[in-house]
Amino acid sequence: MTISDIRKQAEGKMNQSIAAFQNSLTRIRTGRANPALLDTIHVEYYGSHVPLSQVANVSLIDARTISVQPWEKGMGAKIEKAIRESDLGLNPASMGDLIRVPMPPMSEERRREMTKVVRHEGEQAKIAVRNLRRDANEAIKKLVKDKEATEDEQKRAEAEIQKVTDRHVGEIDTLVAAKEKEIMEV
Template sequence: MSLAEIKKSAESRMTKSLETLKVNLSKIRTGRAHAGILDHVTVDYYGSPVPVSQVANVNLIDARTINVQPWEKKMVAIVEKAIRDSDLGLNPQSMGETIRVPMPALTEERRRDLTKVVRGEGEDAKIAVRNLRREANEGLKRLVKDKEISEDDERRAQDEVQKLTDRNVAEIDKLVAQKEAEIMTV
């Protein structure tokens, strides 16, 4: 890998981390039901963890209720337990072969819980960005070791990677702050 490739790879992968954070934050809803809210809830399906959406139809009944209809009857209890045990604070109710998931009105306590989830997502994104910085720096060290670039070039490139990391971390902080403000406004 060349110097330019390392920088370009780090930049594109950090951008992907930001995009993933945006998607994850969009799933954290502010009081309204949203079918995508269950996307990160996984169930054990024949020994493999899979998202609920891959074992059931997930749709909205109204603005405050999600309907989950597992394709296999034996999955009803498993899906219900997975939703209940998730960090979303939902209380699903099984009705024969379907599961209704009413969205609770956001209390002050629930809003605080959601901001904790948002901060957790932000922290995960920061960790991903920092890991990408470390990988880029290791790649630069390899180039110096293989005598493809000078130590001065490595230092300059590390500074650029650090600036890129700082920019992405600042963007993550901004996204998290926006989402927290959105959740806390009644």
């Protein structure tokens, strides 16, 4: 493995960490409705637990209401129960075949709690990126130790990896700030 391979691999893994962080941000509740909020909910379906998206169509009615349209007639009550028992604090209302999930407005205290959750998730993502930097630097040091690279190449590569790390950490900070702003909007 060459230094450029190590750098490319580290950068690819850092991009994956940011993608995972963005995915986790979509699940954090703001005052606005988002169909991805219900992605974590599992419903019992013929004896096994399956994601809600596999038994119903989840979409938005308006900015504060999510609609859930079950594909089978008997699933409405099970879906409603699963949403109600989730830790999201949502109270679905059934209207025939359609289940409406209104998003309750969040209190100021709840908004502050959610921003702390966002900051914590951001810090975890930064730790993941920094761990990838450490792994890449160790791999480069191993190349130098095995005499497959020079110390000058090592210094240059570590500086490049640091630039990539700084760029990814900055991107995480930007995502955290944007999500905090979205949460604090009334």
